[in-house]
Amino acid sequence: MNADPVSNDILLDVRNLSISVENRDEIPPLVRNVSFHLNRGEIVGIVGESGSGKTLTSLAVSRLLPQGLSMSADRIDFDGHDLVGGSDRELRTVLGTNLAMVFQDPMQSLNPARKIGAQMIETVREHRGLSKKEARALAIRSLEDVHITEPAKRLKQYPHELSGGMRQRTMIAMGLMGEPSLILADEPTTALDVTVQAQVMQLLCDLNDRKGSAVLLISHNISLLSEVCDRIIVMFRGEIVEDLTTAKLLAGPDHPYTQGLIRAVPDLNTDRGVDLVTIEDGQFDVEREMNHA
Amino acid sequence: MLELENVEVTYPGPPPFTAVKGINLSVPTGSTVGLVGESGSGKSSIARAAIGLTPVTKGRITLDGQDVTNPKGKSLRYLRGRAQLVFQDPHASLNPRMEIAMAVQEAVSVATGKRLNSRECADAALDLLDKVGVPKAAMRRYPHQLSGGQLQRVSIARALALEPSLMILDEVTASLDVSVQARILNLLRQLQRELDVSMLYISHDLSVIRYLADHVYVMRHGEMVEAGTADQVFDAPQQEYTQALLSAVPTLGGSRWRSRHDLVAG
Amino acid sequence: MSSKRHGTTRQMSKAFLSSPTGIISGLILLGLTVLVIMGPNGFGDQATVSDMARSSEGPSADHRWGTDALGRDIFTRTLAATRLSILYASAAVFFAMIVGGLVGGLIAAGGPRVRKVGGAVIDTMMGFGDILLAVVVVAIVGVGAKGAVLAIGVAFTPHFARFTYSLVDSVMVRDYMSAARVVGVSKSGIGRRYVGRNVADSLVIVTFTTVAEGIMAMSSLSFLGLGIQSPQFDWGQMLTDGVKNFYLNPYAALVPATLILITGLAVNLFGDALARAVNPVLWSERPSLFRSKLRRNRAKALAMTPEITIDPAMETELRKGRP
Numbered sequence: 001m002n003a004d005p006v007s008n009d010i011l012l013d014v015r016n017l018s019i020s021v022e023n024r025d026e027i028p029p030l031v032r033n034v035s036f037h038l039n040r041g042e043i044v045g046i047v048g049e050s051g052s053g054k055t056l057t058s059l060a061v062s063r064l065l066p067q068g069l070s071m072s073a074d075r076i077d078f079d080g081h082d083l084v085g086g087s088d089r090e091l092r093t094v095l096g097t098n099l100a101m102v103f104q105d106p107m108q109s110l111n112p113a114r115k116i117g118a119q120m121i122e123t124v125r126e127h128r129g130l131s132k133k134e135a136r137a138l139a140i141r142s143l144e145d146v147h148i149t150e151p152a153k154r155l156k157q158y159p160h161e162l163s164g165g166m167r168q169r170t171m172i173a174m175g176l177m178g179e180p181s182l183i184l185a186d187e188p189t190t191a192l193d194v195t196v197q198a199q200v201m202q203l204l205c206d207l208n209d210r211k212g213s214a215v216l217l218i219s220h221n222i223s224l225l226s227e228v229c230d231r232i233i234v235m236f237r238g239e240i241v242e243d244l245t246t247a248k249l250l251a252g253p254d255h256p257y258t259q260g261l262i263r264a265v266p267d268l269n270t271d272r273g274v275d276l277v278t279i280e281d282g283q284f285d286v287e288r289e290m291n292h293a
Numbered sequence: 294m295l296e297l298e299n300v301e302v303t304y305p306g307p308p309p310f311t312a313v314k315g316i317n318l319s320v321p322t323g324s325t326v327g328l329v330g331e332s333g334s335g336k337s338s339i340a341r342a343a344i345g346l347t348p349v350t351k352g353r354i355t356l357d358g359q360d361v362t363n364p365k366g367k368s369l370r371y372l373r374g375r376a377q378l379v380f381q382d383p384h385a386s387l388n389p390r391m392e393i394a395m396a397v398q399e400a401v402s403v404a405t406g407k408r409l410n411s412r413e414c415a416d417a418a419l420d421l422l423d424k425v426g427v428p429k430a431a432m433r434r435y436p437h438q439l440s441g442g443q444l445q446r447v448s449i450a451r452a453l454a455l456e457p458s459l460m461i462l463d464e465v466t467a468s469l470d471v472s473v474q475a476r477i478l479n480l481l482r483q484l485q486r487e488l489d490v491s492m493l494y495i496s497h498d499l500s501v502i503r504y505l506a507d508h509v510y511v512m513r514h515g516e517m518v519e520a521g522t523a524d525q526v527f528d529a530p531q532q533e534y535t536q537a538l539l540s541a542v543p544t545l546g547g548s549r550w551r552s553r554h555d556l557v558a559g
Numbered sequence: 560m561s562s563k564r565h566g567t568t569r570q571m572s573k574a575f576l577s578s579p580t581g582i583i584s585g586l587i588l589l590g591l592t593v594l595v596i597m598g599p600n601g602f603g604d605q606a607t608v609s610d611m612a613r614s615s616e617g618p619s620a621d622h623r624w625g626t627d628a629l630g631r632d633i634f635t636r637t638l639a640a641t642r643l644s645i646l647y648a649s650a651a652v653f654f655a656m657i658v659g660g661l662v663g664g665l666i667a668a669g670g671p672r673v674r675k676v677g678g679a680v681i682d683t684m685m686g687f688g689d690i691l692l693a694v695v696v697v698a699i700v701g702v703g704a705k706g707a708v709l710a711i712g713v714a715f716t717p718h719f720a721r722f723t724y725s726l727v728d729s730v731m732v733r734d735y736m737s738a739a740r741v742v743g744v745s746k747s748g749i750g751r752r753y754v755g756r757n758v759a760d761s762l763v764i765v766t767f768t769t770v771a772e773g774i775m776a777m778s779s780l781s782f783l784g785l786g787i788q789s790p791q792f793d794w795g796q797m798l799t800d801g802v803k804n805f806y807l808n809p810y811a812a813l814v815p816a817t818l819i820l821i822t823g824l825a826v827n828l829f830g831d832a833l834a835r836a837v838n839p840v841l842w843s844e845r846p847s848l849f850r851s852k853l854r855r856n857r858a859k860a861l862a863m864t865p866e867i868t869i870d871p872a873m874e875t876e877l878r879k880g881r882p
Contacts, residue, residue: 049470193331193497198541198550205550220471224543228550250546264475266504267544268527275482276475276504346737373743385734389840390756399752403743435839451742 011181011214012038012061015075019056019238022070030069031056031238040181043208043215045225047261048235054218057235058186061216062101063091079181096127100175100213104187106167110159116170117155124177135177142173146203165196169203176207183207186218201228222261226250234258294491295320295343295376295459300352302338312338314515315352320459320508325485325492327506327523329499329538335515336495337381340463343493344378345369356459374404377452381464383444387436393447394418394432400454421450425480442473446480453484461493466501478505499542503527511535574836581832587825594641599792606631606639607790615807624810627800637797637814644793645822647708648773654712656766659719664754666720667727681724684717690779692717697785707786711776715769722765726758760834767830771823778819794819 019031031053038044048054060071063083076083081094103109111119120139124130130138136155143151146169159167168188175183185204189197205228208215219225225232226246234242234257242255253259263277270276295318302313313335320326330336341347343354345364354362361372380386387396398418402409409417422432425446431439439447445465452460462481466474478501485492494505502509502523509526511519511534519532530536540549575581599606610630617625624633666677684692693710700706730736730753739749778795780786787793794815801812835841 049472194499194541195331195537197543201543202550221543222471223545223547226545227543227547246546260472262545264472266475266478266500268500268503268539268542269544270500270504272504275479278472278475278479341737344741346740370743373741378738378741380734380738382734386738388735388739388753388756390838391752399744399748400742403745437840448738451738455742 009040010037010077011040011042011079012216013075013077014057014061015073017057017060017071017073017076019053019060019065019069019071022068029238031060031071034235034238034240036233036240036243038182038214038216041208041212041214042231043205043217043229045229045232046216046218046235047220047222047225047232049220049261051237052235053238054235055186058184058216058218062095062099062184064101093127096123097178098181100172100178100180100183102168102171102175102183102185102188104190106164106171107159109171110167112159114158115155116157116159116162120155120170120174120177123174127178138177139173142176143170145176145207146170146173148173163196164192165199168192168196168200172200172203172207176211176213179211180213183213183215184218185215187220188217189224190219197224204228221265222249223265223267234261294322294357295493296353296355297339297343298353298355300339300342300354301350302335302342302347303350311350312515313342316512316515316517318510318517318520320491320493322458322491323489324507325494325505327502327509328493328495328512329497329502329509330512331497331538333514334512336512337463338515339512340378340461340493340495343461344376345372346378374455375457376459376461377455377457378461378463379445379448379452379465381467383441383448383468384436386448387444387451389436392433392435393427393439393444394422396447397421397451397454400451404455418450418454421454422447425450425453425484426476440473441469442477445469445477449477449480449484453488457490459491459493461495463495464497467496467498474501481505499527499538511538570839571836574841575832578832578835580828581835584825584828584832587821588829591641591645591822591825594638595645596642597639598642599639602635602639606636615804615811617808618810624814625808627797627808627811628804633797633801633808633811633814636792637794637818640793640797640815641818643704643787643791644774644777644795644819645770647704647787647793648711648770648777651708651711651777652715652766652769652773654708655715655719655769656762658712659716659721660723660762662716663720663723664727664758667724667731668750668754678724681717681720685721689714689776693776693780694783694785697780702785702788704787704791707777707780710780710785711773714776715773718769719765723758723762726761727754730754730757760838763837764830764834767826767833770826771819774819774822 014037015035017031017034018029020029021027034053034057036044046054046057056065056069059065060073061076061078061083065071073084078094079098081090083091083094086094101109110116117136117139120142121132121135124135124138125132139155140151143154148154148166148169154162154166154170159170162170172183172188183204188204189200192200201224204215204217207213215228217225217229222232226249229246231243231245232249233240234244234253234255236257242253242258244253244258249258249262253262260277266276297316297318299315299317300313301311301315303309303311316335316339318326318328318339328336328339338347342349345361349362352362353360356372356375359368359371361368364372387393391399394415395418398411398414401417401421402411402414405414405417419432423429427443427446427450431443436444436447448465466477469477481492481494482505484490492505494502496502506523509519509521509523510517511526511532513534519526519530519535526535527539530539608631610626613622613626613630615626615628616622616630619625622632622634627633627636662677663681666673666681669677687695689711693707693714696710696713697706700709736749736753739753744753774794777786777793778798781793781795782799787796797815798812798819801808801810801815805812
């Protein structure tokens with residue numbers, strides 16, 4: 001589907017990824033046999049509701065799974081590196097420079113007690129061995145890249161002095177310092193207002209355009225994904241139920257869960273005269289009787 | 294039925310912060326009014342002020358002609374008997390130490406005074422829970438044992454126990470999954486059809502407001518930016534801010550941010 | 560209604576019994592209760608009659624842990640001292656809990672001015688320091704058991720007031736309090752069902768753990784000569800006496816010290832188990848020696864298992880269900 005011949009080689013290849021609770025063989029895996037791939041320069045979305053395993057999948061790719069969870073996979077290849085069998089050191093270098101992570105709450109990923117500049121410079125020096133001066137120049141350039149005004153001034157500010165949208169862009173700028181081939185964004189705009197969300201989306205698309213970074217965008221909002229993604233992966237209860245191009249999604253997806261997901265969300269054109277479609281037979285039911293989260 | 298005239302809400306400092314700067318809003322009987330705004334727009338302060346939880350520093354609030362500004366005693370009872378508020382976070386708005394059936398039963402007994410004994414109140418509570426779609430098995434459980442969607446149903450049942458003529462719904466689906474949101478929205482529409490309650494629906498989500506509301510108010514930084522019928526506001530927004538808000542809402546296949554992909558496609 | 564209450568009580572006791580610490584501490588407290596009921600008279604002369612010929616002896620066949628400075632059997636005397644040690648400490652803590660809890664709760668529920676003044680008063684009282692406060696009270700009421708109990712009660716009151724104040728304060732700002740007000744729940748209903756139930760467990764833990772501190776405080780007063788006066792005796796008094804003759808018979812100090820320790824541990828654990836029992840959030844997630852590990856795991860697995868698998872047959876069913 002991608003018209004650009006250069007971007008046809010595979011950047012991220014995940015085969016048979018399963019994630020389970022450690023030492024609890026009797027609990028079924030939280031993510032089961034998930035396989036997908038990402039081409040260079042592609043924007044792919046993963047959509048799902050709570051408990052779908054979309055966030056765990058992204059954490060597994062970036063090797064940031066929380067303690068107590070274990071993963072197994074036939075293969076996770078990223079940018080020519082083997083993330084399953086590779087050494088720790090190799091992993092850290094690859095992930096530190098080629099992968100940028102953006103989380104829902106930037107406040108939690110930024111150290112509130114340190115200035116933006118110190119945090120940005122530290123990260124890049126660790127991974128790339130730049131001098132302080134070079135790192136600072138790079139930090140300023142990255143902040144400019146994400147359209148933050150007065151970057152030199154921002155470096156001297158603390159995270160709480162920035163607005164939510166600005167913090168999220170700072171996180172992206174931090175990731176950009178390594179010139180990543182993949183930006184992994186997990187619900188990057190869920191905590192933001194729609195107008196700010198638009199700016200962040202614009203920025204991600206813009207970076208994809210200018211720098212060729214692929215984007216793996218994780219969200220509960222299928223409309224949002226349909227706006228920016230080439231391809232959308234639909235997850236439900238730890239499994240991929242459908243992996244389809246955005247064109248196919250718009251034309252009408254095959255899987256009933258995907259159909260339900262689209263029709264359950266009102267948009268500005270939804271017919272006010274009729275009820276929203278819900279999946280009433282309980283099979284794809286997130287609103288279960290008990291809450292075990 | 295609900296009228297806000299030039300209402301101002303200032304939180305005492307230091308420094309004092311004016312969250313609502315003299316706004317006018319009215320909810321006609323039997324209609325659904327949508328109040329939309331981004332974070333910090335003051336929309337939740339309006340909800341709390343209208344229900345008497347947050348003091349109004351200026352202006353007047355009336356419900357069916359009766360003054361309920363900063364209600365006390367008689368006017369407070371009048372207000373609570375007719376208007377109810379459902380909160381955003383269902384996990385936080387129910388007493389964690391109380392079975393959900395009890396939470397509703399309590400509201401029923403408040404509403405009926407001494408007319409019903411506790412047995413009858415309990416039965417009425419179970420009927421209400423049944424009406425909003427809480428399964429029988431869940432009624433004797435505690436809040437932490439239920440999902441967010443079910444808890445929001447419980448909160449709605451609890452509000453309905455007082456047979457309100459006005460329901461204020463403050464971001465009631467913001468913390469729910471999309472498929473659960475659809476059911477809650479359907480439930481609200483059904484309740485409005487059957488019970489003929491007026492609704493003030495507060496949300497940051499323009500799509501939901503578009504789907505539910507007859508009249509729409511748009512707020513920003515404590516001020517009213519635009520007001521009108523849903524069709525006016527959504528189809529022909531007059532203010533730049535409203536236009537910006539509307540154009541930022543993602544729609545299925547809108548592809549407004551994909552410059553490169555448009556080129557590729559072309 | 561009655562069946563419902565029964566169900567809740569059953570769940571509570573089940574929750575309590577399912578924790579091993581609850582059972583063990585319960586058994587210890589049961590034993591201590593028996594000792595409290597028996598009191599000094601239950602142990603005959605050995606605990607009280609002095610025998611100067613056998614002063615401060617080490618362990619022997621007659622006296623398993625030796626004797627104190629007046630030749631009385633350490634072990635028997637320690638057991639006999641249980642009644643007063645526990646009763647007086649509990650009385651003091653109970654006094655502090657009731658008075659402090661009421662004061663703190665009322666201040667937290669009051670208007671802004673009440674909160675400001677009340678908070679300042681509590682802080683000032685806490686600034687005095689427990690023992691100083693206690694000594695002042697003893698000076699007013701007079702030396703002796705009654706004075707000591709009242710003194711410790713008063714000394715602990717600001718702590719309970721402060722603790723209850725912050726507990727109630729944290730509950731007051733919760734959404735469910737606003738929700739209760741919107742629904743129109745009466746003031747007494749809010750007090751009992753909302754504030755009461757949500758602060759009870761924390762207050763229970765603190766009360767129990769404070770009993771251990773009460774025993775220590777009583778012995779401090781005894782050490783200063785302001786506490787229990789002879790011929791009455793408690794662990795604190797025995798401990799201070801025992802320390803004086805530590806090189807002659809260390810057990811004279813160690814045995815009462817051990818009892819203080821065991822009691823302290825037991826009330827702590829018991830308070831913990833009780834708190835679990837009254838908090839429904841903790842009912843289903845408790846460590847257990849008695850339920851098998853397998854059963855627990857299975858329960859957990861069931862809780863987390865998505866009951867859904869996706870198969871083609873089901874999908875067609877789904878399509879049928881859609882308009």
